[in-house]
Amino acid sequence: MSNQIYARVRQNANYGILVKKRGRLAFILSALVLVSYYGFMMVVAFAPSLLGRPLGEGMTLTIGAPIGAAIIIVSWLLTGVYSHFANGEFEELTENLIRETAE
């Protein structure tokens, strides 16, 4: 029984749209997080002094501190972006799809 539902879902054009759109968003956001994190790690490994520059005239904090904090905060905000679209627009697409393909 369920195999028939799965087959019907696969043939539905909206399934392709959902998978493509959500997949693209997940890919872009993952790439953003991984590229910025591994970019940071590469600077740590190969040019650590770049992160050791003072944040401003006469300051002790270095630019590494806000950059590191930004990696944590921005990647958390990106989980908010993903949840917003996946739980809004894409969830609606999914619900429509389930309605259309149910018996």
Add this chain to the structure above:
Amino acid sequence: MRRFLCVGAASLIVLAALSSFADPTFAANDLGAAEKQAINPTAIIMFLIFVMGTLGITYWAANRTKSAADFYTAGGGITGFQNGLAIAGDYMSAATLLGLSSLVFSTGFDGFIYIISFFVGWPIILFLVAERLRNLGRFTFADIASYRLDQAKVRTFAAIGSLTVVCFYLIVQMVGAGQLIKLLFGLDYAVAVVIVGVLMVVYVTFGGMIATTWVQIIKAVLLLGGGSVLGILALAYFGFNLDFMAAQAVASHKAGIKIMAPGSLLADPVSAVSLSLGLVFGTAGLPHIMMRFFTVPNAKEARKSVFVASGFIGFFFLVVAVLGLAAITIVGTDPRFFEGGKIGGKIIGGGNMPVMHLAKALGGDLFLGFLSAVAFATILAVVSGLALAGASAISHDIYARVIRKGKATEKEEMRVSKIASLALGVLAVVLGILFEKQNVAFLVGLTFGIAASANFPVLILSMYWKGLTTRGALYGGLTGLISAVVCVVLSKAVWVVVLENPAPIFPYEQPALFSMTLAFLVTIVVSKLDRSASALRERDAFDDQNVRSQTGIGASGAVAH
């Protein structure tokens, strides 16, 4: 019966606490790694309140734990927000509070890099695996790995992978618990380990996932609250000026301005990348973390829970960084916190203690007592999650699916899971006592390395790659498991420090770069070469599996109570 056991466990703990009170000679015959301190009554009272409260919850949860689904996943009835807090409670272990803050205390910016690395896995979990975990799995990680592959073989492998991670992580937590409690509460190491083991077994066997979840939620709230208050006190000490705090830290630390930039800890790029791969992808392969995604009713709540969890975890990690930085000045220049009052010498209680000393310096004995109780609660919450994940691998995967081939009744399966959690409790206590004098730091790297090398490749490829076959998953997974263990055994942490050989054979500290890559490679090559009839069927089954993982059609729903 249940009530008697809860009451029994509570009185056992009170007795243990009181017996240490009554025994004035305990300090003299103790030779453990951490120095035992005087009894801290605030800590013990606060901890007893926590234990009583959580045992009450366990009693309440026990009445609601009727089916296997209740036991393993709280019937899927946990909301996204609750689960987010529970995930945070599962992930923010005592090791993160104590270990990461002390890393910042001793190395400055390098510690901050570790903190970031421990965090980055979370967004990746949301984007790549969270909703698929929820849609495909029911009780365990093996449900997903074996979805379209050979049930007996892949389930057995996935259960072994889970149990290996659980056992190593349990050792880390038990040894940490014993030393921490000995230090903070003035209890004997063995007594502390037994208390943790007994409570863990009581929570898990009687309250199952419902009790475990609430223990984790309460602990997360306590830890976030305690950490934030300490963070505010620390900031207030420096007039809410972070740069002033940094300037004072530079003036107090023997490395001076060097603590504000990346230093020697991650100087070797290979080790740095290897470490980060293990932390980022190992997080997604931890069985007790994966299990949390089965406790919510649907993919929507699963996503919400990661958003909530990563918010709390990220906030807490930033607080931990501030605490470590503040401790450099406040703890690092106060002779009270050094052995013999010699500033710059050995920290009283060992290298993990700066944040506890910071609590005492800023909030006095009362606050220290509170934070000690929170640290104890933290360990309990983490070991309970681990024990439940391990017990479900034994009862659901190995017993019900592999040995009984799905013919076991729910009652039989639950009975086995309770016996399994009891057995895991005993094992954890025995291992905790055996490893008392060992340096277990390498086990954290090993745990994440195995999770990233054995569990993660099979998990991600089973969800994303049509070509994966049973043979590929088994060969690749085992390659990852074995190579991760071998790399760690041959590395400095075990080969030189534990086995006392002159030089390490594997030159890097962390295995993941090599073992995870190897696991992916072997899985893909063996799967590609697999021309068996079953491999054809397994590839064909991917499209249907993908519909379920994308839409949740056919996924197990929440059980109404």
